Amino acid sequence: MDEVLGALQALLAPPRHMLLILAAGWLGLHLADRRAGQYGLASQELDNIAGAGMLAFILGGRMGYVLIHAAVFIQAPAGIVSLNPGLFSPLLGGAAALAASAAYVWQRRLALTRVLDALTPLLAILAIGAGLSNLASGAAFGKPSDVPWSITLWGAQRHPSQSYETLAATLTMLAAWRTSAAERSGTAFAIFAAWTAGWNIFLRAFRAEGTWLPNGTRLDQVAAWLALFVALVMLDLLSEEPAEIKTARH
Amino acid sequence: MQPTERRTLFGLILVVGLAWIGLSADPAGHAAVANATAPQVGLRAPDFVLSSLDGNRIRLSELGGKAVVLNLWATWCPPCRAEMPALEKAYREFAADGLVVLAVNATTQDDIAAVQPFAEELGLTMPILLDAQGLVSKTYQLRSLPSTFFIDRTGAIREVVIGGPMSEALLRIRIGAILG
Numbered sequence: 001m002d003e004v005l006g007a008l009q010a011l012l013a014p015p016r017h018m019l020l021i022l023a024a025g026w027l028g029l030h031l032a033d034r035r036a037g038q039y040g041l042a043s044q045e046l047d048n049i050a051g052a053g054m055l056a057f058i059l060g061g062r063m064g065y066v067l068i069h070a071a072v073f074i075q076a077p078a079g080i081v082s083l084n085p086g087l088f089s090p091l092l093g094g095a096a097a098l099a100a101s102a103a104y105v106w107q108r109r110l111a112l113t114r115v116l117d118a119l120t121p122l123l124a125i126l127a128i129g130a131g132l133s134n135l136a137s138g139a140a141f142g143k144p145s146d147v148p149w150s151i152t153l154w155g156a157q158r159h160p161s162q163s164y165e166t167l168a169a170t171l172t173m174l175a176a177w178r179t180s181a182a183e184r185s186g187t188a189f190a191i192f193a194a195w196t197a198g199w200n201i202f203l204r205a206f207r208a209e210g211t212w213l214p215n216g217t218r219l220d221q222v223a224a225w226l227a228l229f230v231a232l233v234m235l236d237l238l239s240e241e242p243a244e245i246k247t248a249r250h
Numbered sequence: 251m252q253p254t255e256r257r258t259l260f261g262l263i264l265v266v267g268l269a270w271i272g273l274s275a276d277p278a279g280h281a282a283v284a285n286a287t288a289p290q291v292g293l294r295a296p297d298f299v300l301s302s303l304d305g306n307r308i309r310l311s312e313l314g315g316k317a318v319v320l321n322l323w324a325t326w327c328p329p330c331r332a333e334m335p336a337l338e339k340a341y342r343e344f345a346a347d348g349l350v351v352l353a354v355n356a357t358t359q360d361d362i363a364a365v366q367p368f369a370e371e372l373g374l375t376m377p378i379l380l381d382a383q384g385l386v387s388k389t390y391q392l393r394s395l396p397s398t399f400f401i402d403r404t405g406a407i408r409e410v411v412i413g414g415p416m417s418e419a420l421l422r423i424r425i426g427a428i429l430g
Contacts, residue, residue, distance in 0.1 A: 082419065
């Protein structure tokens, strides 16, 4: 009985802020499902993509972590099925999720840009959920500051960086949501990507923690700039008149 | 918008972004974070001094140069009990490499008379500290038992595991990281 109770306690133990991410995922998928028809997709297709992605994220993240630390898990194999979320590689989980989702899209012969557009509400709500989750846990905390709206966190007055990021993610969601499905396929996703990359370049400067390059530049800002570059190229290409219209004019 | 105007605007956005990255670069950023003290990953572990079961006084800051696993626990907490053998095993295995395991009993929410029998029953040889005034629980913002802080040789917190029991694999990987 104690073992069962122990397992239940472990399942419901902190970090409870992860529940915010789960709630955001549920809400985002609900909104994406509602709009799926506008992009010529069945909501069931989106559910399957999200389900395959989530399953691959969990399995890929854990198995990737086990492979990276294979020597340790050979000594203590029970850890492979441990409920502790710390035994996880988010990067490899994300890669597995992308691969599984892409495989589903390819196998079902769906148009990738339409799928990305349809999934944009899910991604945008997840970004809001991540901000709220960081606010709840105190992670991704801001630099010390004496601005009037600073918050007391981890022993200092700090920029409420989590609030900045939540607000920016909400504005991004609104911008992507306002994009009409009549726009060229891929536009909603490109707008979401450009806004998200843009505010990350700006707002990451207010975070206290992060990864720095030797000259003091933040690695996450550089990655966001590269993402912004790709998103703007995508938007530029999408803004071009389709070839068939040009041909018809001539 | 004409293609030329659009590309000019996009180019401008990219240049402004690049300029902001340069302007907001902070060569001292990492050091500034590492010097702050709080029970949070990346920050310095708050100092404390506590008495152990055998009457010794241990101050965290006096363990300089050693990696520390700080585990907060109570005798009535099943996950705490479940992870104790793995902590004890790690303490014995890695002590020679410079690891210290401090098992801090959250005495304000425990029965102090139960601590010694608990340690004897599990054959614990690692230092058992008594947080009789609840100062460590308060300073480390204890939210759930067990809670474990992995502190590297410089005194910075590298990982916080809230809840348990921790698997042996998790413990070994985190200890490997703080031993460097």
